[in-house]
Amino acid sequence: MTNVLVLNHEEIDSLLTIPEAIESVEAAYVAKENETGTLFPVISHEFSSGSGELDIKSGHLRTSRVYGIKLVSWFAENQDFSLPEKYATSLLFDDRTGEPLALLNASGLTNMRTGAAAAISMKYLAREDSKALLMVGMGALSPYLVAAAFFAMPSLDTVYLYNPHGIEKAQQREPEFTDKLRKLLIPLKDKKYTISIIENLPETVAKSDIIVTATPSRIPLLMADWLKPGTHICAIGSDLRGKQELDSFILNKAVIYVDDKNQASDIGETEIPLRHGLIRLDSIKEISELIVAKERGRKTEEEITVFDATGIALQDLSISKRIYDLAVRANIGISVGL
Amino acid sequence: MTNVLVLNHEEIDSLLTIPEAIESVEAAYVAKENETGTLFPVISHEFSSGSGELDIKSGHLRTSRVYGIKLVSWFAENQDFSLPEKYATSLLFDDRTGEPLALLNASGLTNMRTGAAAAISMKYLAREDSKALLMVGMGALSPYLVAAAFFAMPSLDTVYLYNPHGIEKAQQREPEFTDKLRKLLIPLKDKKYTISIIENLPETVAKSDIIVTATPSRIPLLMADWLKPGTHICAIGSDLRGKQELDSFILNKAVIYVDDKNQASDIGETEIPLRHGLIRLDSIKEISELIVAKERGRKTEEEITVFDATGIALQDLSISKRIYDLAVRANIGISVGL
Numbered sequence: 001m002t003n004v005l006v007l008n009h010e011e012i013d014s015l016l017t018i019p020e021a022i023e024s025v026e027a028a029y030v031a032k033e034n035e036t037g038t039l040f041p042v043i044s045h046e047f048s049s050g051s052g053e054l055d056i057k058s059g060h061l062r063t064s065r066v067y068g069i070k071l072v073s074w075f076a077e078n079q080d081f082s083l084p085e086k087y088a089t090s091l092l093f094d095d096r097t098g099e100p101l102a103l104l105n106a107s108g109l110t111n112m113r114t115g116a117a118a119a120i121s122m123k124y125l126a127r128e129d130s131k132a133l134l135m136v137g138m139g140a141l142s143p144y145l146v147a148a149a150f151f152a153m154p155s156l157d158t159v160y161l162y163n164p165h166g167i168e169k170a171q172q173r174e175p176e177f178t179d180k181l182r183k184l185l186i187p188l189k190d191k192k193y194t195i196s197i198i199e200n201l202p203e204t205v206a207k208s209d210i211i212v213t214a215t216p217s218r219i220p221l222l223m224a225d226w227l228k229p230g231t232h233i234c235a236i237g238s239d240l241r242g243k244q245e246l247d248s249f250i251l252n253k254a255v256i257y258v259d260d261k262n263q264a265s266d267i268g269e270t271e272i273p274l275r276h277g278l279i280r281l282d283s284i285k286e287i288s289e290l291i292v293a294k295e296r297g298r299k300t301e302e303e304i305t306v307f308d309a310t311g312i313a314l315q316d317l318s319i320s321k322r323i324y325d326l327a328v329r330a331n332i333g334i335s336v337g338l
Numbered sequence: 339m340t341n342v343l344v345l346n347h348e349e350i351d352s353l354l355t356i357p358e359a360i361e362s363v364e365a366a367y368v369a370k371e372n373e374t375g376t377l378f379p380v381i382s383h384e385f386s387s388g389s390g391e392l393d394i395k396s397g398h399l400r401t402s403r404v405y406g407i408k409l410v411s412w413f414a415e416n417q418d419f420s421l422p423e424k425y426a427t428s429l430l431f432d433d434r435t436g437e438p439l440a441l442l443n444a445s446g447l448t449n450m451r452t453g454a455a456a457a458i459s460m461k462y463l464a465r466e467d468s469k470a471l472l473m474v475g476m477g478a479l480s481p482y483l484v485a486a487a488f489f490a491m492p493s494l495d496t497v498y499l500y501n502p503h504g505i506e507k508a509q510q511r512e513p514e515f516t517d518k519l520r521k522l523l524i525p526l527k528d529k530k531y532t533i534s535i536i537e538n539l540p541e542t543v544a545k546s547d548i549i550v551t552a553t554p555s556r557i558p559l560l561m562a563d564w565l566k567p568g569t570h571i572c573a574i575g576s577d578l579r580g581k582q583e584l585d586s587f588i589l590n591k592a593v594i595y596v597d598d599k600n601q602a603s604d605i606g607e608t609e610i611p612l613r614h615g616l617i618r619l620d621s622i623k624e625i626s627e628l629i630v631a632k633e634r635g636r637k638t639e640e641e642i643t644v645f646d647a648t649g650i651a652l653q654d655l656s657i658s659k660r661i662y663d664l665a666v667r668a669n670i671g672i673s674v675g676l
Contacts, residue, residue, distance in 0.1 A: 001346060002425070004441070006674045008339060040381045045398060045405070047433065054436070056407065058394060060383060067383070069394065069409065071429065073436030087340070087436040089676070091409065091427060095385065098392070098411030098425040103342070103441050105676045334674050336344045338427070338443045 001337040005102040007327055012108040015326045017187055018144075018151050021116040021319055027063065028318035029120070029288035032260075036062045037314040042263065044240070051076050053240065059313030060095060064321040068092040070106050070313065086140075092320045100338060102324045106316065107140075109323060113315040115144030117259060118212055118234040119152035121307030124290045125257060125297045126232035130209035132158040134198075136222070136245070137215035137237060138173045145212045145236065147184035150191060153210070159195045160204050164215055170197045202226045213237055213245040224249035229302040235269035239310045246306070248273040254304040257287045257297055260312045269308040284308075339675040343440040345665055350446040353664045355525055356482075356489050359454040359657055365401065366656035367458070367626035370598075374400045375652040380601065382578070389414050391578065397651030398433060402659040406430040408444050408651065424478075430658045438676060440662045444654065445478075447661060451653040453482030455597060456550055456572040457490035459645030462628045463595060463635045464570035468547035470496040472536075474560070474583070475553035475575065476511045483550045483574065485522035488529060491548070497533045498542050502553055508535045540564045551575055551583040562587035567640040573607035577648045584644070586611040592642040595625045595635055598650045607646040622646075 007015075031037035043056040058069040070090040078085045088106035093099065122130070130153050135142050138161060150156055161177065163170035174197060185191055198204045205211065205226040213221060214236040222233070224247050233254070237245050251273040258264035261284055265274055273279045287307065290297045298305055327333045345353075369375035381394040396407040408428040416423045426444035431437065460468070468491050473480050476499060488494055499515065501508035512535060523529055536542045543549065543564040551559060552574040560571070562585045571592070575583045589611040596602035599622055603612055611617045625645065628635045636643055665671045 002443075004344070006342070006344070006441075006676065008674075008676050038383070040383060040394070041379060043378045043381075043396060045376065045378060047398075048400075052433075052436065054405065056378070056396060058381060060385075062386075067392065069407065071407065071431070073431065075434070075436050078435055081435070083435055083437070087431075087438060089429060089431075089438045091429060091441075093409070093411065093425075093427075095390075096413070097416055097419070097421055098390065098413050099421070100425060100427045103344075103429075103676070105340075336346075336672050336674060338344065338346050338441070 002099050003335045004100050004338050005324065005327060005333045005335050007102060007104045007323065007333040009105040009108050011327065011332050012105060012323055015323050015330065015332065016112055018115065018148050018184060019187065020322060021112040022119055022148065022151065024318040024322045025113055025116040025315050026120060026291055028061065028314040029291045031061055031063045032314055033288035033292040039260065039313055057313040057316065059317060061314050061317040062095065064318055065095050066092055066317055066321045067095050068317050068320060070316045090316060090320055092324060102320070104320055104323065109316065109319050111141050111144040113319045114141055114236060114309065114311060115148035117309050117315060118145050118236060119148035121234055121257065121287055122149055122210060122232060123152045124287065125305040125307060126153060126210050127230050127301055129155050131155055132160065132208045133210045133212065134160045134162065134204055134208035136162045136211065136213040138163045138170060138177055139214060141214050143177050143180035143184060145214060147181055149210065150185060150188060157193050159193060160198045160208065161195060162198050162201055162204065164217065164221060167197060167199050215245060216243065217245050218243055220247040221245050222250060223247045224253065227304055232305045234307045234309065236309050238269040239267055241267050241271060244272050245269060248276055248278045250304065251306060252278045254306040255297060256284045256306050256308065258284055258308045259287060259310060261286055263310045263312065264308045268310040340437050341673045342438050342676050343662065343665060343671045343673050345440060345442045345661065345671040347443040347446050349665065349670050350443060350661055353661050353668070353670065354450055356453065356486050356522060357525065358660060359450040360457055360486065360489060362656040362660045363451055363454040363458060363653050364629055366399065366652040367629045369399055369401045370652055371626035371630040377598065377651055395651040395654065397655060399652050399655040400433065402656055403433050404430055404655055404659045405433050406655050406658060408654045428654060428658055430662060442658055442661065447654065447657050449479050449482040451657045452479055452574060452647065452649060453486035455647050455653060456483050456574060457486035459572055459595065459625055460487055460548060460570060461490045462625060463643040463645060464491060464548050465568050465639055467493050469493055470498065470546045471548045471550065472498040472500065472542055472546035474500045474549065474551040476501045476508060476515055477552060479552050481515050481518035481522060483552060485519055487548065488523060488526060495531050497531060498536045498546065499533060500536050500539055500542065502555065502559060505535060505537050553583060554581065555583050556581055558585040559583050560588060561585045562591065565642055570643045572645045572647065574647050576607040577605055579605050579609060582610050583607060586614055586616045588642065589644060590616040592644040593635060594622050594644050594646065596622055596646045597625060597648060599624055601648045601650065602646045606648040
């Protein structure tokens with residue numbers, strides 16, 4: 001009988017720090033660039049009711065000696081039954097024998113790896129003296145995105161929060177956001193920063209150095225002429241055909257990096273501008289190139305840079321294996337015979 | 339926190355009988371034909387060492403209100419480390435909310451559903467008075483295939499066993515085979531049958547009414563001119579491009595049914611004869627048509643019939659949900675918080 005380690009949400013959150021997540025995601029990018037990692041085709045399914053969707057991402061990360069899979073589902077009506085809208089579940093396997101190693105609640109690790117991916121893009125693309133970050137969207141992912149930004153960008157000290165559902169919703173969600181952020185920032189000790197909820201989006205965009213969007217929007221939320229020169233944008237929300245958070249004209253004039261070119265152009269923020277001919281496929285580069293070359297992607301302080309993240313299986317695998325190793329060492333989780 | 343039920347190999351084997359497996363697989367075929375079931379694309383991966391391979395089958399079975407995934411890996415060198423060559427692991431989800439329901443060791447259920455699929459093909463395609471069954475291949479799957487045949491074909495009373503690795507290997511494996519078969523046949527009580535190991539394949543083929551092949555062969559094991567009229571063949575082994583158990587001329591003159599036309603023509607027994615132009619795609623039919631029409635596929639007692647099974651996710655889903663329900667009712671398995 002094989003033993004599989006089951007790791008729940010709280011255990012995973014307690015095992016990994018953001019700097020470790022950033023390291024793991026960088027390692028995943030290096031594997032992608034060096035072709036020591038393989039992405040299997042992404043499977044997407046929309047449930048016929050129209051109220052649910054599902055995606056399955058899988059791959060093989062040779063450098064971590066694992067392969068695996070992550071299923072993420074989203075059912076809008078779950079809220080009516082006090083259930084989470086999103087479930088994310090991962091299985092991890094040893095690539096030398098095929099033995100199943102772990103079953104993980106992948107919600108926490110997805111938040112971690114997405115925060116890390118955004119932070120890595122800031123390291124390579126944002127202006128080094130960036131001070132103000134605007135967070136658009138206040139879902140479960142948002143504190144991870146902001147916390148990771150603080151680890152990657154030491155000069156950041158101002159956070160603006162914007163909730164597209166309105167200021168009241170923003171105020172309701174703020175305590176939870178702040179609490180989670182504080183916990184994630186514990187390793188940074190005496191980091192000083194201010195947080196404010198904002199209502200006037202164009203005005204705040206104009207004074208932000210970094211903007212992170214993480215909403216399920218299907219209509220652009222940010223307009224090209226609101227931006228000041230030199231802004232870096234992380235477009236995190238678009239991960240299905242038809243989703244769009246940024247006005248296509250932003251991408252038209254920006255330097256664009258993505259996590260995976262095929263996936264981003266298919267389901268990411270670049271999909272619609274590409275389809276409308278406002279950007280060209282050959283103007284899109286993968287962030288992993290910069291990481292392997294140890295090179296910053298910004299050529300001037302005035303450029304607008306965009307990072308379009310759709311999330312790739314190698315990130316999940318890299319971080320899952322790290323969590324698994326930490327759990328084994330700390331004797332955390334439940335081992336069950338399969 | 340969500341609870342996931344973990345079901346190991348022994349638990350699964352103890353929960354399900356072959357008649358229940360046959361019922362579940364028939365229900366899966368009905369769902370396929372009625373389009374209440376969806377197959378997601380199959381993912382295959384060969385590990386660069388060349389000694390391992392992996393496939394991921396997933397889908398959505400609305401009639402059972404579940405979706406899910408099965409990963410099967412095969413590493414030849416595992417035997418050197420006293421590990422099983424094959425691992426099969428399934429995850430099952432509720433299609434109304436996305437909640438993960440169960441983690442299953444899918445080896446046993448794969449054996450069950452494959453045995454059931456072969457038996458269903460016999461019900462619809464073999465001669466009703468079939469007495470002698472030849473089993474080619476003596477792997478872990480073989481007792482399930484033979485047992486299921488006994489449930490589907492009441493007139494069967496003779497089993498010939500052939501191991502392509504030679505008679506000594508066959509003799510070594512016989513006690514385990516016989517023991518497993520006896521256990522699987524318990525519900526049939528006083529069923530009388532004989533089992534013999536055979537060496538002369540052409541001679542035995544000529545006196546068999548039903549032949550089941552379940553080997554990883556890449557060269558044909560059965561030749562067209564060995565067969566007697568009216569034989570039904572279940573070709574189970576071919577499930578990857580390049581595998582072949584039957585001489586292409588057998589398919590050239592046979593009535594052919596498959597479990598899934600796309601998959602069979604891509605990775606099944608029909609792949610090579612199709613590629614060589616010895617059969618035409620429009621001469622291949624899906625077994626689910628017969629089941630929904632409640633119609634036998636054999637028009638005369640002299641036809642050679644072939645069932646080419648590559649295994650489809652809907653079978654796994656149907657049987658997994660049945661096992662899950664039985665386990666919940668019997669309070670079997672370990673429930674872990676995720």
